[in-house]
Amino acid sequence: MASQEEILDSPTGWVARHVRRYVETDGRSGHEWHGRQTLLLTTRGRKSGKLRRTALLYAQDGDRYLLVASNGGARNHPFWYLNLAAHPEVQVQVGADRFVARARTASAKEKPRLWRLMASMWPDYDSYQKRTSRDIPVVILERA
Numbered sequence: 001m002a003s004q005e006e007i008l009d010s011p012t013g014w015v016a017r018h019v020r021r022y023v024e025t026d027g028r029s030g031h032e033w034h035g036r037q038t039l040l041l042t043t044r045g046r047k048s049g050k051l052r053r054t055a056l057l058y059a060q061d062g063d064r065y066l067l068v069a070s071n072g073g074a075r076n077h078p079f080w081y082l083n084l085a086a087h088p089e090v091q092v093q094v095g096a097d098r099f100v101a102r103a104r105t106a107s108a109k110e111k112p113r114l115w116r117l118m119a120s121m122w123p124d125y126d127s128y129q130k131r132t133s134r135d136i137p138v139v140i141l142e143r144a
Contacts, residue, residue, distance in 0.1 A: 004044040006056060007042055007051040018055045027095035030055065039065060046086035054080050056096075059121045061114060065092065065101070065141040068118050073128030073136075081137060092141055101144055106138040114138045
């Protein structure tokens with residue numbers, strides 16, 4: 001991913017404001033959100049080819065970062081998940097630390113333990129899963 005390319009932030013107003021604060025302060029404002037930690041994820045659009053950035057809750061599993069593609073329990077996967085499924089090389093910012101990572105969906109064997117870890121951090125994930133018929137993925141980010 002070329003760092004000089006324009007990055008388009010989330011079209012959701014409050015998320016875009018969160019991202020802007022996070023970037024402008026190297027995460028000093030925005031890394032913590034409602035008592036949980038967030039990171040910034042930049043994916044390449046699967047259709048547009050443009051870089052897209054959003055803020056997401058995360059947990060760590062060793063040196064790996066975990067995300068849940070919940071989309072609030074909606075019927076469809078979030079766009080960021082569809083983008084990283086098509087283009088698994090992503091940019092990540094955790095606080096002031098910026099790095100390239102490879103994203104993948106947790107396997108059926110890995111998911112139960114990782115889901116419990118994520119749901120212990122954000123219990124709403126369990127209610128989101130009950131609300132939808134799709135299997136909500138857990139995403140693993142590993143530094144490139």
